[in-house]
Amino acid sequence: xxxxxxxxxxxxxxxxxxxxxxxxxxxxxxxxxxxxxxxxxxxxxxxxxxxxxxxxxxxxxxxxxxxxxxxxxxxxxxxxxxxxxxxxxxxxxxxxxxxxxxxxxxxxxxxxxxxxxxxxxxxxxxxxxxxxxxxxxxxxxxxxxxxxxxxxxxxxx
Ligand SMILES: [Zn+2]
Ligand SMILES: [Zn+2]
Numbered sequence: 001x002x003x004x005x006x007x008x009x010x011x012x013x014x015x016x017x018x019x020x021x022x023x024x025x026x027x028x029x030x031x032x033x034x035x036x037x038x039x040x041x042x043x044x045x046x047x048x049x050x051x052x053x054x055x056x057x058x059x060x061x062x063x064x065x066x067x068x069x070x071x072x073x074x075x076x077x078x079x080x081x082x083x084x085x086x087x088x089x090x091x092x093x094x095x096x097x098x099x100x101x102x103x104x105x106x107x108x109x110x111x112x113x114x115x116x117x118x119x120x121x122x123x124x125x126x127x128x129x130x131x132x133x134x135x136x137x138x139x140x141x142x143x144x145x146x147x148x149x150x151x152x153x154x155x156x157x
Contacts, residue, residue: 019061024133
């Protein structure tokens with residue numbers, strides 16, 4: 001049981017790491033055509049960017065299926081990926097963007113910092129020069145603000 005729990009938690013941390021890199025290099029890179037909808041005013045309930053969430057759900061389902069087929073620990077990796085997806089929907093869509101009918105508010109310092117950091121991610125219009133690509137870890141806000149200042153200076157040159 002403890003082993004499974006460790007696999008689950010390890011998966012959450014890993015998905016945050018991989019997700020941060022994917023957000024920076026794929027979603028703001030060649031995958032921008034899908035992510036762009038998220039950096040524009042939202043029109044409906046869904047946005048093209050949600051394709052990434054569907055991909056995450058498919059990966060989780062595949063891992064659980066593989067786990068059931070005999071590679072037991074993979075079930076817990078799958079559960080971790082699915083859990084990350086759920087936490088993402090609550091934190092990112094509910095808390096950061098308030099896309100939910102009932103508006104969530106950040107209740108502690110950690111969530112406030114994440115919320116502000118994500119606002120800074122959206123402070124730059126478009127794909128280039130954005131900061132803070134993680135969803136559950138954010139660098140200190142002063143570091144992000146400095147990065148934003150430096151990037152806007154180089155953009156003006
Ligand atoms: Zn983004
Ligand atoms: Zn966002």
